[in-house]
Amino acid sequence: MEQQDRYIRFDWAIKRLLRQKANFGVLEGLLTVLLGEEVKIIELLESESNQQTIDDKFNRVDIKAKNSKGEIIIVEIQNTRELYYLERILYGVAKAITEHISLGERYYEVKKIYSISILYFDIGKGDDYLYHGQNNFTGVHTGDRLEVTTKEKDALVHKLPAEVFPEYFLIRVNEFNKVAVTPLEEWIEYLKTGCIRPDTTAPGLEEARKKLIYYNMSTEERHAYDEHLNAIMIQNDVLDGAKLEGRIEGRMEGLEEGLEEGLRKGRIEIARNLKSMGMDIAAIQKATGLLPEEIQRL
Template sequence: MKELDQKDMAENERQELQDRYIRFDWAIKRLLRQKANFGVLNGFLTVMLREEVNILEILESESNQESADDKFNRVDIKARNSKGEIIIVEIQNTREVHYLERILYGVAKAITEHISLGEGYQNVKKVYSISILYFDLGVGTDYIYHGQNHFTGVHTGDRLRINTRDRDAVITRLPAEIFPEYILIRVNEFDKVATTPLDEWITYLKDGTIRPDTTVPGLREAREKLKYYSMSSSERHAYDEHLNAIMIQNDVLDTAKWEGRLEGLAEGEAKGKAEGLVEGKADALRQTAAKMKRMGMPTADIATCTGLSAEEIEKL
């Protein structure tokens, strides 16, 4: 019996080792650019965009090529789907103050990169921007936010629509088919039990776990493609260094925020004491001046003794 227990424990340990999965940011950077692994990315985008997505190719540009310094807090993948639309996926591990401006710039750059000089504006590509954020962005109660450009009446509040006649005659695409869509995934805000395909994906993004019986698009492929122990020893070493770099940077930022709070408290306390001393001294001078005034001393003499102005003394 004891021998069976030991075998079960060994099997469980072996299974745990096999079921360790690579973080999605590293997978995007190193593995999901390979066509053989597009199934993982297709599944992720299908769940996020709520329609079937098939990636035709991974696109390269200045924004998603690996640079010499290889910044680990910025991971981009840019792809073209079967409709010819552009999809940008970006993971941000650390806080960036002007992040919204950056994703706007990224979308604008993608649009201009994929229309040739002289082409008609009807060839502008729709862009989806998906941001996976491991820091607090704004204030909100949800962990996924979705936005797009809409035209709303200033006085009536109604949304501008294109009617059939106008569309047939002038406009070939609706605004929703043209303007970019932005999806912000606030990973740290997710704290629920996974009950939907979307929840299962967010669980994987947050802590790297995938259910053994998952049927969610992309995660099934991830269980086979993104196993930690399927990598070579050199790849595992590079991956471990990547995780260590993220931990160090987050620790540095947390320490800086903690020290900043302490410094702010100390400065506030010192300032409070100094202001208290100044106010106490001024109050004592006013009380002294009031006594001197009651004794009938001239205002000029009181001003000389206390440093208060004649106007202040007159008000006492």
């Protein structure tokens, strides 16, 4: 008999369970340890990416929330490789900004955006498991940071660009290979392994131990969850094979061409599997990037 303390993967929890106000504390805990300040979620915001079914959104899971400061937080989980991921998260941030300012409103109403990407694929070179980027304007000759002065409510207010421009966090889950000591490390350990230590005091994880137990789900929910895990395993296995094939072809015909061909074959194989599972053409196109006519021929 399996142990009772089997926990639901975070990508599934964020899609199904953490959208409930009673469970906001779990997500608030992750954001608190990541941003280094207490975060309170006021409400979840809807967008075209907040889909509920596997057909609508196969590869990634998004949540868009507003915190107590009125700032917007986007959390996105990506299970498999996407060639233009950086461009897509930039687009997602830009879209969030424009979604939350109405025509005719002052630029003062532009919301600060935090973009948090939890990645289960190799996005590139780098030794760390957490990367953070934000906009700063630094003097080319002096090295000082620009501070902008604005007038708000008849008072002069000094702002750093980082207080206005978006911030990006890339969590490379698979690169975490250490004993978890800090609350942030405990969170990354959970994201990677699904394990939560019994004596955890990390914000959000103690609540997750109570609310994300696998056996608390109904039989139907457990079945859907298990199918979700199987689909991810299929994708990863196929892509791993594609990478190997690409490396082999690369040695024979040129590395770049071989990798590209290997990845394409991998996408075709994924599309074939998803089609056999009954997924519609539009959803398969989102997951693989193939053209509809290519998918129909499979």
